[in-house]
Amino acid sequence: MSTPNEPGQPGQPGQPGEPGVLVLAGTPIGDPSDAPARLGAELAAADIVAAEDTRRLRRLARELDVRPAGRVVSYFEGNERARTPELARELERGARVLLVTDAGMPSVSDPGYRLVVAAVTAGARVTAVPGPSAVLTALAVSGLPVDRFCFEGFLPRRAGERAARLAEVAAEPRTLVFFEAPHRLGATLAAMAEAFGGERRAAVCRELTKTHEEVRRGPLRELAAWAEAGGARGEITLVVAGAERAPARSADPAELARRVADREAAGEPRKAAIAGVAREAGLPKRQV
Template structure:
């Protein structure tokens, strides 16, 4: 399978020295290169000092479903198709999954050329458990999806790796601290393998304070990976680790997003097995004093 007509290949996530010899060989031999951004990929190839006579084809989240059929057809006709993302391994929170599925269904051989990936890199540097982990992709922006994620994280005993925007990481970590308990350990990695690589480690409450301070200044920059410690086996959703004040802040936060304060208090109280009336009063007082 190493010479399959369709090959997904990892590209460096920052440091060009992480480029594999196999990726270089694939660039030279490919007849079609499918990539997220053709300009970025051409720039990478030039930076590596490589040359290719391949035809460049865009493959991104908006056209992958339609473009996959075209690429599979080219592979069937004998073209060597190389699939890359802007950084890291295709199909891991990047285009490629639909193409792999299309290749499987069409019985066209497909393989992968491994290499750099932000997920295992951040996990290895986090200092958290690595024997069992789950990758949850990007932290969702929709409120309903974020609630579902938090519900899962309250029970998840495996280490969880997530991607987040540098502009939202401070508020996300603060939200995690409120929902999961400030004592849960985590790591926030940024600019992995690059010149200004940095990994912040500590409890969620500590990281939330640190990121809040940085947000007031120049902000947090670069590609961000959040690694979250799993819940203790004895935790029943981390209800016992969340204080009334933390839960009240969560209620006020949801109310600011458009929910009725009373309904938000009921939902948060149910999640943490608290008294809804007591939580509503605390949230109402908090909103009054902060407003």
């Protein structure tokens, strides 16, 4: 008689009565050969495969020359709320559930977050098969700073709501990454030029890793004009430079000294007081 295998590995269920495993698997964003090596093993081992589009999942499985052994069910925006409890119950019974989306990592502007929360609540293990990401790929090829960035996903479709969201991040110094549909790209770039300034640098990354991949870089005003002329089709990821920091302000030395002294009198260590005042004043600590 074989001994039970360690839970969490493909094809190796946990002990009877133990909660199951939820596996979030990355899928190619374009080129099928970018599929993670472990994806085929997970497809062959899962009790249930929850896919954003079951037809695309079966096409990918054929390209990987693997046949899903378990039940394949749809899990997309329209049924995510209703299907999550069903999958959570299967996890409670010890099932191995594999979650895949059409492209990239689940939960990143795609279904998955609700199921992860439900799995954690059920005591199931949550793990991942890391894979391609349009966000990181676009950042890498954009030519814009990548040391600090934030992902904003899709902007609101309505012009007023979109303008309000862009106003919220206009002063953000980190590089910004957005997803957008091609038919809204021109309006979005024009709104960005209005909110951020037409000279703000950006990159439109189109059809990443696919045959017609294109990365178009330039000021927002130029990119907006290009897009309005019908320049973009396919999957779009936008990368926009962060706001430039305002130049350091000067301040009255006596006022700075008083503010540091007030912090020290309140019990704050001198170095911490200096750092706090420098942060508030927008000045280097050395100057304070």
